[in-house]
Amino acid sequence: xxxxxxxxxxxxxxxxxxxxxxxxxxxxxxxxxxxxxxxxxxxxxxxxxxxxxxxxxxxxxxxxxxxxxxxxxxxxxxxxxxxxxxxxxxxxxxxxxxxxxxxxxxxxxx
Amino acid sequence: xxxxxxxxxxxxxxxxxxxxxxxxxxxxxxxxxxxxxxxxxxxxxxxxxxxxxxxxxxxxxxxxxxxxxxxxxxxxxxxxxxxxxxxxxxxxxxxxxxxxxxxxxxxxxxxxxx
Numbered sequence: 001x002x003x004x005x006x007x008x009x010x011x012x013x014x015x016x017x018x019x020x021x022x023x024x025x026x027x028x029x030x031x032x033x034x035x036x037x038x039x040x041x042x043x044x045x046x047x048x049x050x051x052x053x054x055x056x057x058x059x060x061x062x063x064x065x066x067x068x069x070x071x072x073x074x075x076x077x078x079x080x081x082x083x084x085x086x087x088x089x090x091x092x093x094x095x096x097x098x099x100x101x102x103x104x105x106x107x108x109x110x
Numbered sequence: 111x112x113x114x115x116x117x118x119x120x121x122x123x124x125x126x127x128x129x130x131x132x133x134x135x136x137x138x139x140x141x142x143x144x145x146x147x148x149x150x151x152x153x154x155x156x157x158x159x160x161x162x163x164x165x166x167x168x169x170x171x172x173x174x175x176x177x178x179x180x181x182x183x184x185x186x187x188x189x190x191x192x193x194x195x196x197x198x199x200x201x202x203x204x205x206x207x208x209x210x211x212x213x214x215x216x217x218x219x220x221x222x223x224x
Contacts, residue, residue, distance in 0.1 A: 004152075034212060034213075036215075041217055041218065042201055042215035042216055042217050042218045043153070043201075043215050044215070045212050045213075045214060045215075048212050088152055088153075090152070096158075096165075096208035097143070097155045097158055097166055097208075098143075098145075098153070098155065098203075098213060099155075100152030100153050100154070101152050102150070102151050102152050103151075103152055
């Protein structure tokens with residue numbers, strides 16, 4: 001059974017800090033890993049990673065995948081209060097469905 | 111910008127009643143997914159359609175849940191009868207094709223069963 005574990009479960013940082021969110025996975029015939037941001041609504045897509053070692057970047061957010069060690073990290077630099085959300089990691093494998101982790105709840109304070 | 115549409119956004123019902131949720135995926139997206147998200151957890155796949163065919167419904171409680179996508183476009187998820195434990199957010203997502211394409215989520219339907 002496919003499995004995704006995210007850590008930490010939650011964290012509180014001050015505006016301007018840099019944070020790193022972790023995602024480890026077990027999946028049969030890995031195809032892709034996706035990061036989503038979820039505020040008080042549906043998840044919004046951030047990144048999809050399929051190849052090891054290639055960093056995806058969008059503004060202050062970046063993510064990288066390590067297929068050998070079966071994990072990914074999501075970095076957010078110079079955090080802002082608008083970054084407060086739950087960040088979800090998900091993987092697809094043979095079944096092509098998304099298997100989600102429970103998420104990391106990030107709170108950015110002033 | 112194209113979006114996944116869902117209705118209703120909120121639904122309150124009493125246990126043993128029937129409820130139905132509707133989803134219209136992004137135009138041209140062949141794959142449609144229904145997820146259930148319980149508070150504090152990640153979404154869990156209930157059913158996946160490829161066009162009008164069910165690809166995966168292994169996690170769908172078939173004694174009370176049903177889903178259809180008759181013309182391969184919009185879809186309906188039904189619960190009958192609803193139970194207290196069904197209270198959750200029901201999310202619909204779509205993608206161009208299964209596998210390595212990103213899934214785009216609709217706003218969800220928040221169901222409360224009293």
